[in-house]
Amino acid sequence: QVQLVESGGGLVQPGGSLRLSCAASGSIVNINSMAWYRQAPGEQRELVAIMSNFSGTNYAASVKGRFTISRDYSKNTVSLQMNSLKPEDTAVYYCNAGATTVVTITPFQSRYLEVWGQGTLVTVSS
Numbered sequence: 001q002v003q004l005v006e007s008g009g010g011l012v013q014p015g016g017s018l019r020l021s022c023a024a025s026g027s028i029v030n031i032n033s034m035a036w037y038r039q040a041p042g043e044q045r046e047l048v049a050i051m052s053n054f055s056g057t058n059y060a061a062s063v064k065g066r067f068t069i070s071r072d073y074s075k076n077t078v079s080l081q082m083n084s085l086k087p088e089d090t091a092v093y094y095c096n097a098g099a100t101t102v103v104t105i106t107p108f109q110s111r112y113l114e115v116w117g118q119g120t121l122v123t124v125s126s
Helices: none
Strands: 003-009 010-012 020-027 028-039 044-053 056-059 065-071 077-082 089-102 109-116 120-124
Touching: 003 089, 003 109, 020 028, 020 089, 020 120, 028 065, 028 077, 044 065, 044 077, 056 065, 077 089
Parallel strands: 010 120
Antiparallel strands: 003 020, 020 077, 028 044, 028 089, 044 056, 065 077, 089 109, 089 120
Protein backbone atom coordinates (compact mmCIF):
# COMPACT_ATOMS: atom_id res chain seq x y z
CA GLN A 1 0.00 0.00 0.00
CA VAL A 2 0.92 3.65 -0.36
CA GLN A 3 0.16 6.41 2.12
CA LEU A 4 0.20 10.15 1.51
CA VAL A 5 0.68 12.62 4.35
CA GLU A 6 0.06 16.31 3.72
CA SER A 7 1.14 19.36 5.68
CA GLY A 8 1.21 23.12 5.38
CA GLY A 9 -2.38 24.30 5.30
CA GLY A 10 -3.70 27.18 7.37
CA LEU A 11 -5.11 30.68 7.41
CA VAL A 12 -3.55 33.38 5.27
CA GLN A 13 -4.54 36.87 4.22
CA PRO A 14 -5.35 37.70 0.59
CA GLY A 15 -2.14 38.26 -1.32
CA GLY A 16 -0.19 36.02 1.00
CA SER A 17 1.64 32.76 0.40
CA LEU A 18 1.51 29.19 1.66
CA ARG A 19 3.44 26.07 0.85
CA LEU A 20 1.84 22.64 0.95
CA SER A 21 3.87 19.45 1.15
CA CYS A 22 3.00 15.81 0.66
CA ALA A 23 5.12 12.74 1.34
CA ALA A 24 4.43 9.29 -0.06
CA SER A 25 5.48 6.15 1.74
CA GLY A 26 4.89 2.41 1.48
CA SER A 27 5.77 -0.37 -0.92
CA ILE A 28 6.45 1.90 -3.86
CA VAL A 29 7.99 0.66 -7.08
CA ASN A 30 7.48 3.88 -8.98
CA ILE A 31 5.37 7.03 -8.73
CA ASN A 32 4.02 7.94 -12.14
CA SER A 33 2.32 11.18 -11.17
CA MET A 34 1.76 13.45 -8.22
CA ALA A 35 -0.87 16.14 -8.10
CA TRP A 36 -2.83 18.56 -5.97
CA TYR A 37 -6.59 18.82 -6.09
CA ARG A 38 -8.89 21.06 -4.10
CA GLN A 39 -12.50 21.06 -3.05
CA ALA A 40 -14.31 24.16 -1.91
CA PRO A 41 -17.54 23.91 0.13
CA GLY A 42 -20.40 22.89 -2.10
CA GLU A 43 -18.13 22.40 -5.08
CA GLN A 44 -16.67 19.41 -6.90
CA ARG A 45 -13.07 18.42 -6.42
CA GLU A 46 -10.90 19.99 -9.09
CA LEU A 47 -7.36 19.52 -10.32
CA VAL A 48 -5.01 22.32 -9.29
CA ALA A 49 -1.66 21.09 -10.60
CA ILE A 50 -0.06 17.83 -11.70
CA MET A 51 3.40 16.52 -12.50
CA SER A 52 3.24 13.37 -14.59
CA ASN A 53 6.04 11.20 -15.96
CA PHE A 54 3.99 10.89 -19.15
CA SER A 55 2.34 14.26 -19.71
CA GLY A 56 4.57 16.73 -17.90
CA THR A 57 3.37 19.59 -15.70
CA ASN A 58 -0.03 21.20 -15.96
CA TYR A 59 -1.97 23.78 -13.98
CA ALA A 60 -5.57 24.84 -13.70
CA ALA A 61 -6.09 28.12 -15.50
CA SER A 62 -7.21 29.77 -12.27
CA VAL A 63 -3.84 29.20 -10.58
CA LYS A 64 -1.40 29.44 -13.47
CA GLY A 65 1.29 32.01 -12.72
CA ARG A 66 0.51 32.01 -9.00
CA PHE A 67 1.05 28.38 -7.95
CA THR A 68 4.10 26.20 -8.56
CA ILE A 69 4.20 22.43 -8.18
CA SER A 70 7.48 20.64 -7.59
CA ARG A 71 8.62 17.09 -6.87
CA ASP A 72 11.56 15.57 -5.09
CA TYR A 73 11.84 12.24 -6.87
CA SER A 74 14.41 10.85 -4.43
CA LYS A 75 12.12 11.47 -1.44
CA ASN A 76 8.76 10.80 -3.13
CA THR A 77 7.45 14.20 -2.12
CA VAL A 78 5.46 16.87 -3.89
CA SER A 79 5.01 20.50 -2.90
CA LEU A 80 2.69 23.28 -3.95
CA GLN A 81 3.93 26.84 -3.54
CA MET A 82 0.93 29.14 -3.53
CA ASN A 83 1.50 32.87 -4.00
CA SER A 84 -0.86 35.81 -4.43
CA LEU A 85 -3.60 33.84 -2.72
CA LYS A 86 -7.21 34.90 -3.23
CA PRO A 87 -10.32 34.20 -1.15
CA GLU A 88 -11.54 31.93 -3.94
CA ASP A 89 -8.52 29.69 -3.30
CA THR A 90 -10.10 28.69 0.00
CA ALA A 91 -10.62 24.93 -0.07
CA VAL A 92 -9.45 21.60 1.27
CA TYR A 93 -6.38 20.65 -0.73
CA TYR A 94 -5.71 16.98 -1.44
CA CYS A 95 -2.52 15.32 -2.52
CA ASN A 96 -2.91 12.60 -5.16
CA ALA A 97 -0.45 10.06 -6.49
CA GLY A 98 -0.53 7.43 -9.20
CA ALA A 99 1.90 4.75 -8.09
CA THR A 100 3.04 1.25 -8.92
CA THR A 101 3.23 -0.75 -5.70
CA VAL A 102 4.53 -4.14 -4.65
CA VAL A 103 1.94 -6.88 -4.22
CA THR A 104 4.31 -9.83 -3.65
CA ILE A 105 8.07 -10.16 -3.60
CA THR A 106 8.33 -13.80 -4.74
CA PRO A 107 7.19 -14.03 -7.41
CA PHE A 108 7.43 -10.30 -7.96
CA GLN A 109 4.02 -8.79 -8.66
CA SER A 110 3.02 -5.19 -8.72
CA ARG A 111 -0.11 -3.15 -9.34
CA TYR A 112 -1.08 0.42 -10.09
CA LEU A 113 -2.91 2.42 -7.45
CA GLU A 114 -4.34 5.90 -7.26
CA VAL A 115 -3.94 7.21 -3.72
CA TRP A 116 -5.32 10.26 -1.90
CA GLY A 117 -4.12 12.13 1.13
CA GLN A 118 -6.41 13.14 3.97
CA GLY A 119 -6.62 16.76 2.88
CA THR A 120 -5.41 20.01 4.39
CA LEU A 121 -7.53 23.14 4.77
CA VAL A 122 -6.38 26.41 3.21
CA THR A 123 -8.36 29.49 4.20
CA VAL A 124 -7.69 32.82 2.53
CA SER A 125 -9.39 35.58 4.46
CA SER A 126 -8.72 38.97 5.97
